[in-house]
Amino acid sequence: MNKIDLRPQRSLESTAPAASRRRTLALLGGVALAASPWCRSVTAEASMAAPASVTRFAAPEREEAVLRIDSSTDTVLFAPAIRDFQRLHPSVTVWYADRQSLDMHARALAFAAAARSGSALGRPEIAVPEDAPDLIISSSPDLQTQLANDGLAWGHQSPQTRELPEGAHWRREVFTLGADAVVMAYNPRLLPVAQVPRTRGQLLALLRQPGSPLQGRIGMYDATRSGLGYLLATQDSRFDSTASVLLAAMGEAGVRLGDHIEPLLDRLEKGELALVYNVPASYPLARMDAGASLRVVVPEDYTLLTTRVALIPTTAPHPEKARPFLDYLLSPQGQAVLARDTRLLPVRQAVAAARDGRALALPGRVGAASALSAASAEVAPGSSAWRLLSPGLGLLAYLDPLKRQRFLQAWATSVQPRK
């Protein structure tokens, strides 16, 4: 398979100008309640944000149907799943657009608004542009939940979705395709294995100790500019009452913030950073498979499991084409392909682990060294340390604009290095 051809024509650092990204991210507050009239006009311009790389996977046989996918996962990672799907459905051409999750969300809201005004005019067919997606796959379960809560997602009932466990879907409208353990990635050349923190408490102690190897060499998401970063920060504050203390310690240590994970990992590989906090494991694992000298450590106090979630928007031109693809992604075959190529934990395993506190094996070809055990040997089995961020109402709380504003103010205040 020639993956190189499929690599989108952009580097791993986002090509979007910083100004446009900032504008997009500033919209997030508005996005949260895009249903409200006072922010509809703002979201409309979000659909013109960051251009996407769109890839066409031609149907192996005579084309009879077209399926459009908006996804926040790199095309190169998702291509095997699409090819495998086309083996089963050879007459389907797939258009795969790699977009930011915030961008996808804003587009979905804009299309819905357009469809409403179009149907008000009696001409719904002209309202939605032809590149409107039939399926949205996003790494922001909170935004996807909000779309469904606002009534902008089709339900999907099939044998495949009916047997999904509780927590793997919400209302059978938002489906978890897979989970990604949130870990700490470190550079073993800069951080001896003996010193590697296994819990957030140890990380705090390591940050505070004089002459810390992390001083000026720790990185993490900028919660004010990254959707996933914001989500992880809010969940940390939920599960860890000392989260603000840790933030303050990072601020003291001169934390480097990034709005995307790849640049942070680049700097980690180069040795500019010794440790990156709150990294979705699939990124460093992919680099390790490619031979990068990185290591990951799974926090033992608790480990967030972020998710990739899919939904069929009500503005989909061909929702009936999205259903078989969704069923394929949730089938054992599709789950295996996703685990191998995108290094997502299969959804049923993740749900079971979060429920029963079982050990999880990191996906990919890392070998036995990468076995993830959230609970150390002393912790009794059943006391789960996995925190699965499955789609659900709870995630909507932090999308409230006032709450978001407050949280980000507090967050920024905490990480502000005190001079």
Add this chain to the structure above:
Amino acid sequence: MHPADSSSPASPSLVRTLPAVRHTLLRAIYALFVLATVVLFFAARSYGQRAADGSYDHLLQASALSMADSVALVQGQWQVDLPYAALDVLAMAPEDRAFYRIVGPDGRTITGYDDLPAPPAGLPSDAAAKPLFFDQGYRGQLVRFAMVPRYIAGGAGAGLVWVQVGQTRLARDALAADIVLRATAAIVALMAGVFCLLWLGVQRALRPLALLEQELLARPASALHPVTSPVPQELAQTVRALNGFMQRLSVNLDALRTFIAEAAHQMRTPLAALIAQAQEGLDDDDPAAQRQSLQAVERNALRLRRLLNQLLSDASVTHQDQLQRFAPVDLLVLLQEALHDVVPRAEPRPVVRLWWQPHVDAERFLLSKNELLAIDYQALEPEKIPDESPAAWMMGDALMLREAFKNLVDNALKHGRPEQGPVDVTVSAELDAATGLAHWCVAVDDCGPGVPDAEQARMFERFARGAGAAPGGAGLGLAIVQRVVLGHGGTLQAGHRKSEPAGTVVGWRVCMRLHAQVPQETGAGAEPASPSVRRGIA
């Protein structure tokens, strides 16, 4: 009887049937159960709705309250730190969408969904603010909303803030449906169980009837002994009645057998005598002796005729007894007809007098002497004429009564020595002091030797004959009288005749007491009794 007949009872299909008790009962109870189930279903549905709404309303309210706690006014700026739990608690309904909105005192949305519907009745004034619950359509679905007021102080712009939280109805409807389903399933199961038990109970209760039926079917025709198989209390009366009926039938059959045997025996004697006399007459050459034999033949034939008449009368009375066709009859008319039939025309004619006494202490009127179809008032003393044509009405069977009177008078003429004095028949009215019922007393007095006290009761049995009875009776007459009186619910008394001149004559008196009853309509159409058809051999 043919032996084959015992196994197939005669035309059992002619029994008139009502609907089966079992079916009627079960159908009624089934209808009741269905009705009860429907009623209970609706009760359970309303209860389930209320219960589900109640519990989920508490969730909504809790969510709204926790949101209200997070609202603050800081330096004129509204601040809301939405609790994670406020929405997480709503996730208890895992499939339901949720919406919230926080409205400031100026009516503008502080945060949340700006387009949530207002309560249908409008928001209450600040003074009367208390939590509200209502259903409204929103974004294509019916949504249950809770609104909780909260007064926020904090300088300018302070006032009443409303927190509105809504949730779609999937979970509560599912809970309500679940409650209804479980309740209904329980009700239906219970009803079905009860119905089955009832059905079994009815089956069990009716099984003795089937056993009874089998027992009766299995019997030979002649077996009239009481039912032996045990029956439940409810059937005891029926079975007792059946046993009594069979006992009476058996007694009747026995009596009939005895009667036939006795009658055959009674007929044989005069017939044998008749044949013997006739043969004797044939053997005799002497005309005088032949004439004597002929006279003896005639005597025996006459006796045979009387016997036959009595037997026929008895049979007809027996037959009539089973029919019991009662109609208003006038005893006086019947008595006159009886006398006309019984009193012989040939000389020496016995004197038979019919007396009428309207009440106990009234004077007796002589209605007729010997036999009169029409009362010859001219033949009587003028002052003895009753002021109106008398009648003694009662409900009865004319034929049976007439036969009884005939037999009584006949008996008095046979055994009461009419040559010594007249036979008096008296109809008098009496009032029973105990019951207040009026009844007629028909007394027949003769001047015969009477009956000793020890034999009085026996006199009315069939084929029983008094010690002083004249020869040539079968003992049937008085038995017929008794049967008729019993059939009419009357009583029969026998005793010594009141001596007319004090203590001179010893006679026998038989008195029939019969219930008096005046017919309802005494028009021309109310024939008291049809003149009887003469029976017997003339």
